[in-house]
Amino acid sequence: MEPVTLITGCSSGIGLETALLLASRGHRVYATMRDLSRGAALRERAAAAGVELEPLTLDVTAPATIAAAVAVVEEREGRLTNLVNNAGFSYFGILEHFSEDEIRDQFDTNVFGPLRVTRAFLPLLRRDASTRRTLVNVTSLNARVVYPLMGLYAATKFALLGLTEEWRHELRPFGIRAVSVEPGPIETKFGGGSLKRPAGYDPAGSPYRPIVEAAEESFARLTTRDAGPPSKVARKILRAIEARNPRLHWPCGPLTKVSTLSLRFAPYGFVEWALRRNAGLNKIGRITHEEGVGEG
């Protein structure tokens, strides 16, 4: 029987590439997105590749759309082999600058979203008779280590990694394997159009301004010059799904090898120094008062 796979966030980037790759490998793919009118790129690429996909509306923050998607898959397939929780986005900014609504917005999509979607689809995953069934959570290198000014986002990915560990315990007896796919910087809308900043940040009035400016510059470099292609993550997801006994962590893309090695073998002080240096924060002297940067 062909595997039935549902993926969230397929209008662009990693979700789009994963939908195309899995469809080309014989999966029946439910390529979901919150707004089907944003599916033109996916439809064009699928037509060019000669693969078929099932587009479906699903907003991970809207329980009614999740329930409707479950009803469609249940009626058409009666089962689900793989679920890929990919939809997500990042805020970039100083923790003190975020409003409570912005903090909730970040957690709603990146943590409560995959939690809702997984809980809703688990009965269909349990019903599938395939020997290899996988719950893939796209977390991030930021689920292992925090890049400066990505702490709010990283907190959501740390949380999703924690849920993934719990699902490994809970779902193993059913033969469902939970994995965390952990991309480094990837060239998608993630670091561009999808990136959000705290609306209340006022550079003129913030003592954090030198930190924000340095980190903004390095982040722009990270998400363009240093970034890898989303197809690389799609291939890693496929490998995790096809693995006989998949491990928890699936790092992939630029910087993940060096980060994984550093996290395993170097003292945390070194990792912290390297991150600060990378983000240009090591050049900032002590900020002595609310107005600006001091000497020391």
Ligand SMILES: NC(=O)c1ccc[n+]([C@@H]2O[C@H](COP(=O)([O-])OP(=O)(O)OC[C@H]3O[C@@H](n4cnc5c(N)ncnc54)[C@H](OP(=O)(O)O)[C@@H]3O)[C@@H](O)[C@H]2O)c1
């Ligand atoms: N790119 C990177 O450097 C990187 C690194 C590590 C981890 N990741 C993770 O990889 C995943 C995919 O991101 P990407 O890089 O492919 O970025 P992307 O091109 O911005 O794609 C994100 C996708 O998530 C969708 N989405 C956002 N909010 C949603 C919601 N409420 N319901 C349903 N879909 C929603 C977006 O849909 P719309 O088109 O409607 O906005 C879009 O399809 C994310 O979880 C991200 O955290 C990315």
